[in-house]
Amino acid sequence: MSNATQNELGSVVSLWRYPVKSMMGEELDVIEVTEHGLLGDRAYALVDSSDGKAATAKNPRKWPRLFDFRATFIERARTATKIPSVRIALPDGTTVTSDQDDLNQILSKALNREVTLRAQRGEVNAEEYWPDMEGLDHRDTVTDFTLPEGTFFDCANVHLLTTATLDRLRELYPQGHFAARRFRPNIVVEAASGENGFVENAWIGHTLAIGNEVHLSITGPCGRCVMTTLAQGELPKDSGILRTAVQHNQGNVGLYAAVVQGGTIRRGDRLTFAA
Numbered sequence: 046m047s048n049a050t051q052n053e054l055g056s057v058v059s060l061w062r063y064p065v066k067s068m069m070g071e072e073l074d075v076i077e078v079t080e081h082g083l084l085g086d087r088a089y090a091l092v093d094s095s096d097g098k099a100a101t102a103k104n105p106r107k108w109p110r111l112f113d114f115r116a117t118f119i120e121r122a123r124t125a126t127k128i129p130s131v132r133i134a135l136p137d138g139t140t141v142t143s144d145q146d147d148l149n150q151i152l153s154k155a156l157n158r159e160v161t162l163r164a165q166r167g168e169v170n171a172e173e174y175w176p177d178m179e180g181l182d183h184r185d186t187v188t189d190f191t192l193p194e195g196t197f198f199d200c201a202n203v204h205l206l207t208t209a210t211l212d213r214l215r216e217l218y219p220q221g222h223f224a225a226r227r228f229r230p231n232i233v234v235e236a237a238s239g240e241n242g243f244v245e246n247a248w249i250g251h252t253l254a255i256g257n258e259v260h261l262s263i264t265g266p267c268g269r270c271v272m273t274t275l276a277q278g279e280l281p282k283d284s285g286i287l288r289t290a291v292q293h294n295q296g297n298v299g300l301y302a303a304v305v306q307g308g309t310i311r312r313g314d315r316l317t318f319a320a
Contacts, residue, residue: 054248054316055207055240057255059225059233064131065116065162066090066197067102069277070229075311077122078259080304082202083231085122089131089143090197091152092169094159099197102272103173104187110136110156112277128164168194176271176284180291201301204267206230209244210298218289222280227273228298234316245300252319258308260319266297273298 063070066087077084091100091111102111113136120129130143133152141151143162153159169192177185192198211223225233232255236244248263255261269290276282290298305319 052317053237054253054318055234055236056316057232057310057312057314058208058235060310060312061226061229061231061233062086063116063229064088064118065114065133066099067108067111067272068133069112069115069226071117075309077309078203078304078307079125080202080307081125081196082198082304083310084125085118085128086202086231087165087197088122088128089116089162089164090169091156091160092163094153094161097169098189099169099171099192100156100158100160101171101173101199102275103171103199103270105271105275106174106187107158107172108156112275114155131162165196168192169197171199174271176274176287178284178288178291180296200267201264202304203232203261203302204228204230204299205232205234205245205261205263205302206267206299207234207236207240207245209236209240209242210294213242214286214289214293214298217293218285221283221286221289223286224280227277227280227286228267228269229272230299232310243294243297246294246297248300252305253302254317254319255310256308256314258306259304259310260306261302262305264301264303266295267299267301268296269298 060073060076062083100108115134116131118129119132132142134140135155149161172187174187175181175183214223253261273286274284290296
């Protein structure tokens, strides 16, 4: 058996990009990765005109319908400096584009709040609602947090999740719907044969090679929030999703990563520890 095979951690089974923060995104077969993450990921956000804060499903009391919107790029994103226009599907089935002069008015009416679609720049704050759940840092309160400057990410540029973790959560809470998209990952990995449980916890502090080009430094676990409990399409609202993660994995599901070396990732690419 080769060293590469012995070192294999799994393979990429799906890739996700979210052109507009906290809206549904798009699944891809191949994606370019830059130092800023997956090309085009969280390239846009809605900003509340009243307080300048980014709209996020982390505060569903203020933004209860963001997951009813879906964003996709009109053209292929080719460079980090020139992100293409975005198409947004509204809850009523109509679509708008970021090129429309009346875009902000249409989105404001649909959300019942005055908003502006903004591309990445400057520093932006956002809000997070903490449900009344034992084990969380706060309970039944809203806190402010600052997004990393020049981005619309909450913490890190890349979020990775394994199917082994999803399978373990299903075992612990069989009535829960633990679809990967509930956790909004960028990269979903099917763990190597025989691996089970929260296997990615052991990857923290390591650098992973994905395919022939991309290297990711695993910076820490991904602490989950109220977003995982919200309804998304056919996925029902379920506080048990978050409660299970809190009770059995300190509230973590998946990993955060920083890009060490960019390149192309494809569905089916193998993951190994970088040499």
